[in-house]
Amino acid sequence: MYDVIGIPVTRTFRVLWMLEELGQPYNHTAVPPHDSKVTELNATGKVPVLLDDGAAIIDSTAIMTYLADKHGALTYPPGTIERAHQDSITHLVLDEIDAVLWTASRHSFILPKEKRVGEIKPSLMWEYSRNINNVMQRMKGPYLMGDMMTIPDIILAHCGGWARAAKFPLDNENFKTYLQHVRARPAFQKLADGLK
Known part of the structure; x- marks a missing residue:
């Protein structure tokens, strides 16, 4: 189960959409940038933040690339x-x-x-x-x-x-x-x- 932190009117929407496309379960904590729940994981205060088994990943494109590679969908294989x-x-x-x-x-x-x-x-x-x-x-x-x-x-x-x-x-x-x-x-x- 993934955890996504950030309000959907930001780039957080991209990560939520990716997870819906992948059919992966997730929890969503809709907090704005610079909320304490964000800054404790990302010093810049920017959203989204993805938690996977306690590890935080920041930047929407990095998160989507990670998810696509991990689940083998919505991407071409690395090295091609x-x-x-x-x-x-x-x-x-x-x-x-x-x-x-x-x-x-x-x-x-x-x-x-x-x-x-x-x-x-x-x-x-x-x-x-x-x-x-x-x-x-x-x-x-x-x-x-x-x-x-x-x-x-x-x-x-x-x-x-x-x-x-x-x-x-x-x-x-x-x-x-x-x-x-x-x-x-x-x-x-x-x-x-x-x-x-």
Whole structure:
């Protein structure tokens, strides 16, 4: 039984979705970043945190990679060309999509007010749109890697919801179709319904 710590409106959602896809049992402690339950396991206060037999793992992508490798699902095997391509697109999504949204969030409500640069958001929105177009050009099928859903799909679909909440543009038709397809999965729907 896994333990997941973090509120689902954060990257914690990715880990919960992964566990639902894997059909693995878990306990969920929905606490915000910097809660004492988080900081005792992760000094940065960031969520999510996964506990597996008492061992803490931090960072959503590291957690998902660990779970995918451990359970042999939602990933290509380590040491294969397919895994190298999967890791490449994972890093593309993290660097070009997730990082842009994280920067926008930091300058909207996370950084101290005197450190925020409100004028940066239009530039980030432009960059996000351009980067979504680039990611969609690399898509190999109904999922980023082709016929099989993998880790970067969870990250990208989560980012799509994050972008919508942050009022970022959603003008790439292929991305709209992709989001509808990925978010229609039963594991996503079960999790989303449970959060309503």
